[in-house]
Amino acid sequence: MNRITVLGFEGAFNLPIWVGHRQRHFEKHGLEVSLEYVKGSVDMVNRLTSGTAQIALTSVDNVLAYRSGQGETANGSAPDLVAFMGGDHGFLSLMSRPEITAVSQLRGKTLSVDALTTGFAFLLREILAANRIALTDVAFDAAGGTGNRYRALVAGKHDGTLVRTPFERLAEGQGCNVLVSGKSLFADYLGTVGAVLQSWACRNRAQLVGFLLAYREALNWIFDASNGNAIVEILRTEFAQLTRDDARAVLDDLVDPAHGLIRDMEIPDAGLALVSRIRDSHALVPTNGPFVDCVDRQYLRLAQQAAGWSR
Template identity: 40%
Template structure:
């Protein structure tokens, strides 16, 4: 019996190794935020593996590193703001790439789920006058949203702007008291709120429809790894279905993977999986929201350009194959 058990165990191990070798690896880079919940669930539940994929996820410190690493081929795809795609394709990105950018978005994740979060002693936007406010980099779309929010309050030119990095870095700096306010997406806004920080405004209330995070790749990768990217998109969608049906487990994933206290993780899962305001179930790229992105970039970016053609930045064929 012992020999039989050993042989069975060996056979199972060999089968597992063979299955792992058969999986196509996709290297994914993302910021801390909504999109990672679906990836973590898909990894944990073997959903991506059922589509023949091993998905390796790493978090990036900022948009400059994301663009450089995606361009170099270190990562096959990125979950990033669609504004980053526009910026580099228009020659307005902060990182200096070796050649022209050919980034393109192939499905959408959310509307950014953005909020202006501030220290507890800042009662409203007007009270930010003369204080330090942080962004990822001054040339990014989320920075433009914050500039628009503060501009509508009449104080955009009356704060001190500092570039800190991605959402995780901005949250840490905010919690340490290094800045008075910043723009955070969900679930980072809830982590700040749980620590006593104040929500001063929601991005969608100031700018209207907005396309936030998208899945994006270089056009050459879209062609070379089309089947894998379709599998990833299907796996991402199926992970959302699983999360909808397993809300408690969703919160548990956030506790384990994002180091969130259980009460905060439960609130975050509810927000991320809200059918109206959370992650897009149909993975759409919201055309009205993308037009807002172009409008804000046309207003704030340098060198200044009037951007109107949304088709330059998206490839709908992967999503169409997923839902077809």
């Protein structure tokens, strides 16, 4: 068995990994895959570049940022980093403390992000701009990944943050409010991608193709309606506070054909262009080079040509 460590963030979008373990899809392809949650995007990039992990499930904005030297690690750069598969469309919601019921009430408040200039930080700025809230009207606090931000929000440490499913439903259960749903504003947004260092991928082509095939099998299992009850139980196992009804609603979001998990695992150029435009609108300097440079589809194409893909 070849070992692959996958880095990610807390959230229901990790369902293909959990299913892959339970249904032994990874094992079928000779892989022992472990999923480890990172503190934030800086920790993620540091671990990839140090070789202690091989794959990351992360915002495509992180790939754009580090590819062009605009990240927040010591040197801000990971020029070897590329996206090799599409994951999802974000599942993002802007949440607030119970007493805040409108985006306009965020003026003078503190909002938390993973990192200040990567990930979904610029999407949050885009939402604020759409609601005529200047950056000088709010304070930003780098608080790490989604789970950390959710816990800080319900503890009253911040006034608002972007969270990803199922944390919007968990936060609502704690009295917090959904102010904006990302899909209502950005229909083509590209959220999670699979990212890898090109140098590792080139040396481990068979392992990466095997990972893609196993992930595809997990997605097919998830999109099979007959597995719905089993998936609800998986979600409730991973998130103990999730009610059965909320777990069913999360599953509906995950398999939404327009806004859910990307079943064909493609990386849509429209989504890339949108993320790139938002980054260039708010970054101090534009990203260097065309956004398509951060994508390497050769491994996905090899997987798609394999016999196991067509199912």
